[in-house]
Amino acid sequence: MTLTWDMQDAKSTDDRDVVLEVKDLRVHYATPLGDVIACNGISFKVYEGETVGLVGESGCGKTTTAMGVLRLVQPPGRIVEGEVLLDGVDVLSLNEEELRRVRWNQISLIPQGAMNSLNPVMRVKDQIGDAIQTHESRAREAVKERILELLNLVGLPARVYNMYPHELSGGMKQRVCIAMAIALNPSLVIADEFTSALDVIVQRVVAQTMLDVKDRLGMSMILIGHDMGLQAQLVDRIAVMYAGNIVEIAPVEDIFEESLHPYTQLLIESIPSIKERKPLKVTEGLTHDLRNPPPGCIFQFRCPYVMEHCREVEPPLRELKPLHEVACHLFEEQDGKIVDISDESVV
Numbered sequence: 591m592t593l594t595w596d597m598q599d600a601k602s603t604d605d606r607d608v609v610l611e612v613k614d615l616r617v618h619y620a621t622p623l624g625d626v627i628a629c630n631g632i633s634f635k636v637y638e639g640e641t642v643g644l645v646g647e648s649g650c651g652k653t654t655t656a657m658g659v660l661r662l663v664q665p666p667g668r669i670v671e672g673e674v675l676l677d678g679v680d681v682l683s684l685n686e687e688e689l690r691r692v693r694w695n696q697i698s699l700i701p702q703g704a705m706n707s708l709n710p711v712m713r714v715k716d717q718i719g720d721a722i723q724t725h726e727s728r729a730r731e732a733v734k735e736r737i738l739e740l741l742n743l744v745g746l747p748a749r750v751y752n753m754y755p756h757e758l759s760g761g762m763k764q765r766v767c768i769a770m771a772i773a774l775n776p777s778l779v780i781a782d783e784f785t786s787a788l789d790v791i792v793q794r795v796v797a798q799t800m801l802d803v804k805d806r807l808g809m810s811m812i813l814i815g816h817d818m819g820l821q822a823q824l825v826d827r828i829a830v831m832y833a834g835n836i837v838e839i840a841p842v843e844d845i846f847e848e849s850l851h852p853y854t855q856l857l858i859e860s861i862p863s864i865k866e867r868k869p870l871k872v873t874e875g876l877t878h879d880l881r882n883p884p885p886g887c888i889f890q891f892r893c894p895y896v897m898e899h900c901r902e903v904e905p906p907l908r909e910l911k912p913l914h915e916v917a918c919h920l921f922e923e924q925d926g927k928i929v930d931i932s933d934e935s936v937v
Contacts, residue, residue, distance in 0.1 A: 606637040608675075609778050609810045610659070610697075615672035617651075617658045620665075624881040628654040628667070630834040630888075633907070636778065641804065641811040643825035643842070645818060645857070649877075651834040652814045653702075656780045659812075660699060661689060677777065694725055698771040700781040704763035708755040714741075714766055715751045721773050740769040743806070744799050761792035765799055772803055779804075780812045785820065797824060818861055822846060827913070830854045833877055833888045836907060840914035850916040850930075852893050887919065895920055 617629040628651045636642050644652045657663045659674050661681055674681040676697055684692065701707040709717055718737045722728060728736070734751075741750055744765040755763055764784060771779050781800065785793040797820060804811055813825055821828055822842055829839040830853065838851040849855050875892035878884050887893070887900040900919050907917040910928050921928050 606640070608635050609638050609640075609677060610636040610812075611673075611675040612655075612659060613673040613675070615655065615658050615674065616670040617654050617663055617667060618670050619667045621881065626880045627834050627883060628880070629658055630883070632658075632672075632831075632834075632836055634829055634836060634839060636810050636812060638777075639808055639810060640827065641813060641825045643821040643828040644812060644814045644831060645816065645821055645828060646831035647816070650831040652831055653782055654834075655831070656699070656782055656812065656814060659780065660693065660697065662699075691725070694721055694774050694776065696776050697778045697780070698774075698776045700764075700767050700771045700779060700784045702783045702786060704760065704767045704787070705755070707767055708763060710755055712754075713751075714753055714755070714758075718766070718770050718773055721770055725774055736773070737769075740773055741766075743772070743803060744769045745795075745802075759792075760788050761796055764788065764796050768796075768800065768803065772807060772809070775807060776809060778810045778812070780814070782814045783816070784813075785817075786815065793820070800824070818857055830857065833880060833883070835888055835917065837889065837918070838914075838916045839907075840911075840916075844911065844914050850910065850914070850921065851889075851918050852895055852920070853889050887917075 612635075613633050615629050615632040616627070618625040619628055632651070632655055634642070644655065646652055654663065654667070657667075658669055658672070659681070661669070661674075663669055669682060672682065676692065679692075681689065681692065715734070715737055718740065719733050722733055722736060738748055738751060741748060746762060746765055746769070750758065750762065750766070755766070758766065767784070784800070785796050788796060800811075801824065813821065815821060825842050827839060827841050828845045829836050830845075830851065831837070832853050838845070838849065838854045845854060846858060849858055878888065878891055884890065884901070885904070886902050887896070887905055890896045890900045893900065897919060903919070905917045905919045907915050909915045910921055920931055922931055
């Protein structure tokens with residue numbers, strides 16, 4: 591069925607304050623055979639109190655985007671260009687001391703592997719206390735009170751205060767990392783696949799903890815992950831990445847009810863159903879060499895609707911519906927309307 595909607599309804603505005611605005615972020619990794627383009631002009635916004643999900647297959651650039659926002663890209667990677675405006679200040683232009691003050695106070699990270707992120711020879715109280723004392727001069731009793739308050743906030747008993755990481759379960763370690771990330775009440779938290787190493791039951795507990803903390807503190811979040819089902823429960827908007835590019839970004843309801851980009855549609859179709867038996871949907875073809883992207887659309891080699899125009903001209907990321915942006919040539923303007931021509935373009 592061909593979809594059509596009016597151009598006059600395509601544009602929209604959001605009057606909430608912008609906490610983070612990423613503009614044309616480009617991150618490359620140097621190799622002997624040329625630069626790998628990990629982030630190819632990423633642009634998006636995160637509004638006050640909003641949770642944005644960043645999804646896509648492994649290697650698409652999700653974590654690199656987060657590291658670019660935090661300015662934590664390690665050699666041989668480098669930020670080539672772009673702007674990362676945090677509360678209006680460009681993070682990429684700050685010196686080391688200014689950047690140190692911004693991290694943890696305004697923006698923090700919940701890493702993917704809690705076991706690798708916690709110091710195995712330091713008690714929980716010392717690890718959280720270090721972060722607080724580094725940024726704020728507090729009396730020892732005040733720091734202890736704050737740590738116990740944080741542990742309670744993430745659903746951990748007070749006894750965890752004196753424990754070592756190896757004495758904690760996977761879910762408890764992950765919640766300690768959440769407590770560390772929110773220790774100074776940052777306005778934005780980036781969570782990098784914070785439930786990927788946990789079993790399904792613990793995932794739900796930790797995810798619910800994350801939602802409770804967000805609601806109580808009123809912070810904004812970026813959640814990076816592969817699990818579209820989990821994203822559907824946690825985020826307000828989803829940004830879909832493919833080969834270093836954002837190909838679609840929209841409210842979570844729109845993504846699942848009427849996704850527009852073929853790659854997003856394939857991601858959703860790959861989610862197993864508990865209601866019916868159906869063959870697993872597998873995306874055919876291979877991703878292009880990230881050192882040498884082809885002209886035109888970066889999804890052309892795997893797209894079931896590819897046209898000749900797709901092989902020549904790169905589609906811009908444009909808003910086709912309210913708060914719904916997509917980079918795809920399948921949507922044309924005809925007589926003041928946006929028309930989905932995919933039914934007519936299958937080759």
